[in-house]
Amino acid sequence: MxxxxxxxxxxxxxITTLLLLIYGAYFGLKIALQWNPESATEEQLELExxxxxxxxxxxxxxxxxxxxxxLFIYTVDDIHEIIPGAxxxxxxxxxxxxxxxxxxxxxxxxxxxxxxxVLNHIDRKAEDTPLIKTKYLFLLGIIPFxxxxxxxxxxxxxxxxxxxxxxxxxxxxxxxxxxxxxLSPLPKGEMMGIFFGGFLFLLLLGLAMYWRGGRLxxxxxxxxxxxxxxxxxxxxxSFISGYIYQMPTHPCPFDxxxxxxxxxxxxxxxxxxxxxxxxxxxxxxxxxxxxxxxLTKAIRDFQKKAVLLSxxxxxxxxxxxxxxxxxxxxx
Amino acid sequence: MxxxxxKHILSFSITSLLRRKGKNLSIFLIYTLMVFLLGSVxxxxxxxxxxxxxxxxxxxxIVVQQIxxxxxxxxxTEYMEKVRTIRGVTKVIxxxxxxxxxxxxxxxxxxxxMDGESYEAFRDRIPFLSPEEAPIGNGKVLIGKGIAxxxxxxxxxxxYLLRSDGGLKTFxxxxxxxxxxxxLTHDLIVMSEKDVRELFLIPARYSIDLxxxxxxxxxxxxxxxxxxxxxxxxxxxxxxxxxxxxxxVFGWRSGLVFTALLGTVLAFAxxxxxxxxxxxxxxxxxxxxxKALGWRIEDILEMKFWEGLTISLTAFLAGIILxxxxxxxxxxxxxxxxxKGWSVLYPPFNLNPYMDAGEVxxxxxxxxxxYTVATLIPVWRSSTIDPDEVIRGx
Numbered sequence: 156m157x158x159x160x161x162x163x164x165x166x167x168x169x170i171t172t173l174l175l176l177i178y179g180a181y182f183g184l185k186i187a188l189q190w191n192p193e194s195a196t197e198e199q200l201e202l203e204x205x206x207x208x209x210x211x212x213x214x215x216x217x218x219x220x221x222x223x224x225x226l227f228i229y230t231v232d233d234i235h236e237i238i239p240g241a242x243x244x245x246x247x248x249x250x251x252x253x254x255x256x257x258x259x260x261x262x263x264x265x266x267x268x269x270x271x272x273v274l275n276h277i278d279r280k281a282e283d284t285p286l287i288k289t290k291y292l293f294l295l296g297i298i299p300f301x302x303x304x305x306x307x308x309x310x311x312x313x314x315x316x317x318x319x320x321x322x323x324x325x326x327x328x329x330x331x332x333x334x335x336x337x338l339s340p341l342p343k344g345e346m347m348g349i350f351f352g353g354f355l356f357l358l359l360l361g362l363a364m365y366w367r368g369g370r371l372x373x374x375x376x377x378x379x380x381x382x383x384x385x386x387x388x389x390x391x392x393s394f395i396s397g398y399i400y401q402m403p404t405h406p407c408p409f410d411x412x413x414x415x416x417x418x419x420x421x422x423x424x425x426x427x428x429x430x431x432x433x434x435x436x437x438x439x440x441x442x443x444x445x446x447x448x449x450l451t452k453a454i455r456d457f458q459k460k461a462v463l464l465s466x467x468x469x470x471x472x473x474x475x476x477x478x479x480x481x482x483x484x485x486x
Numbered sequence: 487m488x489x490x491x492x493k494h495i496l497s498f499s500i501t502s503l504l505r506r507k508g509k510n511l512s513i514f515l516i517y518t519l520m521v522f523l524l525g526s527v528x529x530x531x532x533x534x535x536x537x538x539x540x541x542x543x544x545x546x547x548i549v550v551q552q553i554x555x556x557x558x559x560x561x562x563t564e565y566m567e568k569v570r571t572i573r574g575v576t577k578v579i580x581x582x583x584x585x586x587x588x589x590x591x592x593x594x595x596x597x598x599x600m601d602g603e604s605y606e607a608f609r610d611r612i613p614f615l616s617p618e619e620a621p622i623g624n625g626k627v628l629i630g631k632g633i634a635x636x637x638x639x640x641x642x643x644x645x646y647l648l649r650s651d652g653g654l655k656t657f658x659x660x661x662x663x664x665x666x667x668x669x670l671t672h673d674l675i676v677m678s679e680k681d682v683r684e685l686f687l688i689p690a691r692y693s694i695d696l697x698x699x700x701x702x703x704x705x706x707x708x709x710x711x712x713x714x715x716x717x718x719x720x721x722x723x724x725x726x727x728x729x730x731x732x733x734x735v736f737g738w739r740s741g742l743v744f745t746a747l748l749g750t751v752l753a754f755a756x757x758x759x760x761x762x763x764x765x766x767x768x769x770x771x772x773x774x775x776x777k778a779l780g781w782r783i784e785d786i787l788e789m790k791f792w793e794g795l796t797i798s799l800t801a802f803l804a805g806i807i808l809x810x811x812x813x814x815x816x817x818x819x820x821x822x823x824x825x826k827g828w829s830v831l832y833p834p835f836n837l838n839p840y841m842d843a844g845e846v847x848x849x850x851x852x853x854x855x856x857y858t859v860a861t862l863i864p865v866w867r868s869s870t871i872d873p874d875e876v877i878r879g880x
Contacts, residue, residue, distance in 0.1 A: 159737050160744040164852040204870040207783050226851050229844040237733045
């Protein structure tokens with residue numbers, strides 16, 4: 156099963172990134188343990204230089220992670236042709252019990268790397284870099300997830316059996332299917348209400364955050380944007396995908412990544428996850444706002460930007476969805 | 487202000503790349519070559535898969551073959567009545583066809599016997615087969631481009647084939663298949679069923695196999711099993727099995743070639759690591775001076791990032807464009823022998839140009855990631871050079 160060029164690319168890319176990350180985390184640990192801004196020794200100078208190395212590494216790792224996520228979706232979507240019963244990525248991911256966990260862990264690590272980069276970005280704004288220990292210990296904490304992600308992915312690809320019949324989107328996401336009952340327990344009408352209601356609520360919250368700010372609003376916005384991510388994915392399964400396919404009986408969150416639908420899934424998901432990451436970032440930096448004087452201004456400025464970007468991402472996502480709904484209703 | 491800064495660093499990086507043409511050109515060329523090779527493999531495989539899929543679209547859902555002593559044998563044509571009575575079967579067509587080895591040109595021809603109705607069905611189910619409404623029958627045949635070329639035949643020309651008993655049979659070319667369906671028709675001769683029987687001496691009561699069409703695709707497997715029950719001693723081959731084995735075979739072959747090429751990627755990564763590490767005295771001096779002028783580590787890193795990105799993108803684009811031209815306009819000479827290799831008479835088929843965004847992205851991933859990783863640490867090292875060390879010439 157490893158004899159497929161995309162799978163080879165993914166596995167090799169994954170291992171390379173993991174090694175790079177471990178290399179970076181090793182120096183991260185050294186920095187976290189030996190950091191002493193008061194000292195002017197050669198070791199301290201060397202450590203300061205190393206911080207640039209580590210942050211460059213993690214920046215690239217995040218970039219590769221995003222690329223690998225896209226390639227993973229593409230590959231899984233592509234190999235449905237050799238798996239009996241599979242018509243899109245759903246079927247391929249169902250080929251064994253590692254498929255969906257791989258995707259979930261990949262999404263989770265995406266948020267982890269994103270959060271690290273946000274912390275690093277903020278920290279660099281201050282002369283005394285007060286977050287230095289926090290962020291390097293956090294980096295160390297990411298390693299197990301990165302290892303898990305790659306192990307799951309390799310297990311998934313290794314265990315795909317082209318002889319076993321799988322169930323695909325038609326079964327999995329239809330009312331009464333296993334996934335539907337968890338992700339969209341509500342009927343379409345109510346789901347639409349929650350989706351658009353949630354979107355408006357998020358916009359209002361975002362505006363409040365932008366004009367007024369405040370600890371509670373920051374946390375609320377952050378939590379809401381993660382909740383909205385879940386609501387959006389449920390809505391994709393519940394009604395948005397149906398409008399894209401112009402076929403209400405086909406609730407699949409992967410088919411619209413294919414060429415037939417002009418790859419609309421990619422901008423849709425990139426906007427959604429981008430919005431969620433910036434939303435999360437607003438809350439991630441919040442605890443440090445008052446703790447470190449040197450960071451207060453940088454954090455406030457950053458939060459304003461992040462709120463706008465988050466709202467922009469969610470708006471793009473919602474606009475594309477609305478466009479498809481309008482097209483269906485008007486044409 | 488900050489946007490301006492990025493722009494200036496970018497323009498500085500590009501001029502700095504151009505200043506060191508020699509060093510960067512070698513990396514650029516090898517980078518391009520690597521993208522070209524990997525891109526060629528990927529394009530070729532996906533194009534050939536598509537071609538095969540097009541071909542198989544016209545194939546019957548089930549093919550019933552007679553097996554005797556473990557070998558494929560002639561099937562009694564009357565069996566079709568038994569198959570037809572199975573519920574869900576829409577059509578059964580007894581087929582008469584075969585392979586003909588042509589001594590003088592050292593190649594195999596595929597010969598299919600078809601009359602009015604079956605030819606129309608054949609033509610309708612396969613896109614871009616041939617626009618010609620040429621008659622077949624009575625020695626009149628349609629031939630593929632490969633045969634036309636190797637025998638120097640034109641429309642209206644005459645040629646002969648050896649009958650199975652050694653006698654000669656003359657044919658007249660009434661049409662030549664167009665190039666777009668070449669994978670299917672390159673070595674094909676379509677003649678009337680009667681002519682095929684005469685050529686291969688097939689008795690009238692027998693056919694080569696039975697093509698079965700099924701109404702509901704979900705039922706194919708059940709029907710195939712029933713055919714096995716009704717007609718013991720036959721074998722029912724399902725279309726999906728053929729599609730899947732094509733998929734697997736090409737996937738596997740491309741993976742093999744791809745694995746072999748990964749060595750190239752590794753060698754390239756080592757080369758770019760080496761180039762990035764071995765900074766010349768001039769380059770060290772330049773970085774030192776920049777830092778003395780007030781450039782920060784971030785700025786040097788950004789400059790190197792732009793340099794790397796410029797090299798990556800230009801080399802990637804050049805490689806992909808070359809691979810595209812190679813596969814779709816120059817007959818894929820470099821990769822075809824490694825991946826294709828099935829029949830003899832298949833040299834020059836032109837694949838239909840096609841580019842899948844995902845595949846291009848995959849090639850990007852497997853070339854750009856190693857390059858970036860390999861140069862990351864050397865780049866960081868060069869960005870932390872101490873200005874006073876360099877300027878004092880230590």
